[in-house]
Amino acid sequence: MSELIPSRKDENYRYTQIPLSSEGWLPESLANCEATKESFHAWTSDFYIPALKGVEVQKLIPSREAQKNNEWIFLRSESSDSKASSKKYRGALEFVVPKGKSYKVFEFLESNAESSLLMRSIRVEEGAELEYFVYQNQALNHEFVLRHFVDLAPSAKASMRFFHKGSQRGQHRVAARIAKDAEFLLEGATHLEASQHIDVWAEMQHEGATSLSQTTVWNVLLDQASAVFNGMIRILKNCPQTKAYQSNKTLLLSEKARVSTIPKLEISTDDVKCSHGASVSTLDPDQLFYLRSRGISRESAQDMLVEAFTMPVLQHVPKCLLSEHEQASLGLKGDSHVF
Amino acid sequence: MNIFEIKNFSVNVEGKEIIKDFSLSIKAGEVHAIMGKNGSGKTTLSMSLMGHPAYDVTSGQVFLSGEDITDLDTEEKARKGLFLGMQHPVAIPGVSVGNFLRTALKNVWGDKVPVTEIRKRIKDEAQKMKIPAEFLSRSLNDGFSGGEKKKLETLQLSLLAPKFAIMDETDSGLDIDALKSVAEKIHSLRSPERGFLIITHYQRILNYVKPDYVHVMINGKIVKSGGPELALVLESEGYEGMSPVKNEGAKA
Numbered sequence: 001m002s003e004l005i006p007s008r009k010d011e012n013y014r015y016t017q018i019p020l021s022s023e024g025w026l027p028e029s030l031a032n033c034e035a036t037k038e039s040f041h042a043w044t045s046d047f048y049i050p051a052l053k054g055v056e057v058q059k060l061i062p063s064r065e066a067q068k069n070n071e072w073i074f075l076r077s078e079s080s081d082s083k084a085s086s087k088k089y090r091g092a093l094e095f096v097v098p099k100g101k102s103y104k105v106f107e108f109l110e111s112n113a114e115s116s117l118l119m120r121s122i123r124v125e126e127g128a129e130l131e132y133f134v135y136q137n138q139a140l141n142h143e144f145v146l147r148h149f150v151d152l153a154p155s156a157k158a159s160m161r162f163f164h165k166g167s168q169r170g171q172h173r174v175a176a177r178i179a180k181d182a183e184f185l186l187e188g189a190t191h192l193e194a195s196q197h198i199d200v201w202a203e204m205q206h207e208g209a210t211s212l213s214q215t216t217v218w219n220v221l222l223d224q225a226s227a228v229f230n231g232m233i234r235i236l237k238n239c240p241q242t243k244a245y246q247s248n249k250t251l252l253l254s255e256k257a258r259v260s261t262i263p264k265l266e267i268s269t270d271d272v273k274c275s276h277g278a279s280v281s282t283l284d285p286d287q288l289f290y291l292r293s294r295g296i297s298r299e300s301a302q303d304m305l306v307e308a309f310t311m312p313v314l315q316h317v318p319k320c321l322l323s324e325h326e327q328a329s330l331g332l333k334g335d336s337h338v339f
Numbered sequence: 340m341n342i343f344e345i346k347n348f349s350v351n352v353e354g355k356e357i358i359k360d361f362s363l364s365i366k367a368g369e370v371h372a373i374m375g376k377n378g379s380g381k382t383t384l385s386m387s388l389m390g391h392p393a394y395d396v397t398s399g400q401v402f403l404s405g406e407d408i409t410d411l412d413t414e415e416k417a418r419k420g421l422f423l424g425m426q427h428p429v430a431i432p433g434v435s436v437g438n439f440l441r442t443a444l445k446n447v448w449g450d451k452v453p454v455t456e457i458r459k460r461i462k463d464e465a466q467k468m469k470i471p472a473e474f475l476s477r478s479l480n481d482g483f484s485g486g487e488k489k490k491l492e493t494l495q496l497s498l499l500a501p502k503f504a505i506m507d508e509t510d511s512g513l514d515i516d517a518l519k520s521v522a523e524k525i526h527s528l529r530s531p532e533r534g535f536l537i538i539t540h541y542q543r544i545l546n547y548v549k550p551d552y553v554h555v556m557i558n559g560k561i562v563k564s565g566g567p568e569l570a571l572v573l574e575s576e577g578y579e580g581m582s583p584v585k586n587e588g589a590k591a
């Protein structure tokens with residue numbers, strides 16, 4: 001329980017702006033939505049996956065058709081026109097990618113509710129593959145807590161990408177357990193303005209030899225926006241030849257924008273390769289000059305460079321699942337980006 | 340008429356004067372070459388003419404077709420028809436060549452030309468220059484070879500069809516075949532309405548793009564001007580023999 005629900009004393013939460021009530025990290029409107037330590041499933045018993053009291057866990061089972069064609073499975077947490085009266089939204093979901101299968105999941109978060117608390121627990125079985133994209137563009141007064149627990153069996157492969165553009169405040173925690181020969185790629189981006197705040201947690205727990213994790217989070221921060229990157233690489237005993245890399249890159253477009261990068265390492269095996277990196281930059285004057293020297297206005301040139309910064313993530317968004325409007329706002333409309 | 344004119348131009352870089360009271364006039368249809376050793380100030384001149392913020396213009400004026408463009412924003416200069424082919428084009432990961440070219444042409448041509456037409460012209464021109472279509476989906480100058488970078492600069496020159504083009508060491512870092520194709524392309528773009536300033540420190544590009552005038556630059560000043568034969572003299576005798584003299588022949 002203590003690991004689950006931090007208090008203000010916990011130094012990990014020093015930087016976050018998520019309000020901490022006595023119940024823990026929940027936005028106030030969700031305070032009665034208690035986390036418990038009941039686990040979702042037997043296989044998670046030693047991994048603290050929280051369940052939400054009173055929330056039914058949904059199971060995601062892709063259609064045979066979708067599986068056969070390796071189509072994107074479209075997860076829409078709440079449609080924008082759902083009960084206008086519901087101010088809070090809670091959801092829990094779990095699924096397993098069975099042995100030898102390969103799933104692609106697109107999670108689209110666009111709730112108009114005041115706040116949301118979403119838990120996802122995902123098991124990728126031996127040799128299975130998962131590609132997952134989380135696209136968050138919720139109303140600008142929204143507050144959210146989002147958790148992805150990813151459990152990778154030996155030789156499983158998963159890539160998870162996220163893009164946070166909406167919400168007033170939010171915390172997104174991705175925790176992975178990575179078994180022998182398994183690989184986890186986490187690539188995320190935030191694009192925040194006004195007083196938006198996003199707190200990202202990336203916790204990679206390596207539990208087997210020759211496992212790999214690679215985490216990169218790009219932040220674009222305007223105005224007084226702020227972002228936190230909490231990175232943890234934990235390598236348990238007897239995990240030789242493990243590689244784990246984390247990096248956080250921030251494009252600061254205002255003097256009042258803030259980023260805090262908090263990297264942590266806990267390594268109990270000798271023969272491993274690990275790295276943490278963080279960089280903060282502003283727009284590159286040479287790049288701006290190059291674009292402007294071809295007649296591109298200063299504003300367009302800036303927009304292009306900002307888009308380019310998060311392009312490593314956005315180039316993977318399943319464009320076909322976004323509305324025209326959404327694509328245009330990302331600079332992805334038509335073939336404007338030929339990726 | 341002078342298509343391009345630089346009058347008493349001085350430029351500081353990090354507080355040090357690199358370009359010193361530089362003047363040069365170029366008539367429509369002419370090709371001028373500036374030759375000079377590394378560090379003589381050629382890139383400083385070209386970047387400051389285009390308005391790079393790191394170069395501090397302390398005095399002088401620049402005219403394009405008789406219009407004073409000294410204080411215009413870089414994009415305005417480009418839209419009015421000034422082009423700079425850069426010595427070291429910067430890499431911009433995440434911006435594709437195709438997107439960049441379309442955006443540039445849209446900005447320069449305005450809404451006159453429909454997007455489909457812009458797309459077609461880019462495709463046709465790339466094809467003519469034997470640039471493969473995949474190239475357009477790569478990130479701008481990112482991981483490009485020297486030859487690819489200069490080919491792309493030349494493609495932009497061709498598409499933007501400027502009134503006046505400054506080509507800063509378009510020849511350096513190219514093997515003979517790449518040099519030949521790039522130089523021939525530049526040569527084909529010569530016209531009675533257009534002027535060129537070819538900046539180089541080798542003579543070889545001038546075999547393909549024959550200059551009307553050659554100027555020798557030392558320490559931010561033109562020390563000698565002459566016809567195309569001057570390039571050959573430089574090639575055989577080097578810059579050592581060139582003694583700084585008064586900048587007089589620049590108007591040619």
Ligand SMILES: Nc1ncnc2c1ncn2[C@@H]1O[C@H](COP(=O)(O)OP(=O)(O)O)[C@@H](O)[C@H]1O
Nearest residue numbers: 352353357375376377378379380381382383384
């Ligand atoms: N960004 C810069 N910062 C400091 N010094 C510079 C910079 N750019 C050019 N210089 C200096 O200005 C002089 C001229 O350089 P440059 O214009 O690049 O010459 P060229 O193009 O003829 O080789 C050199 O002494 C160089 O060191």
Ligand SMILES: [Mg+2]
Nearest residue numbers: 381382426508
């Ligand atoms: Mg140079």
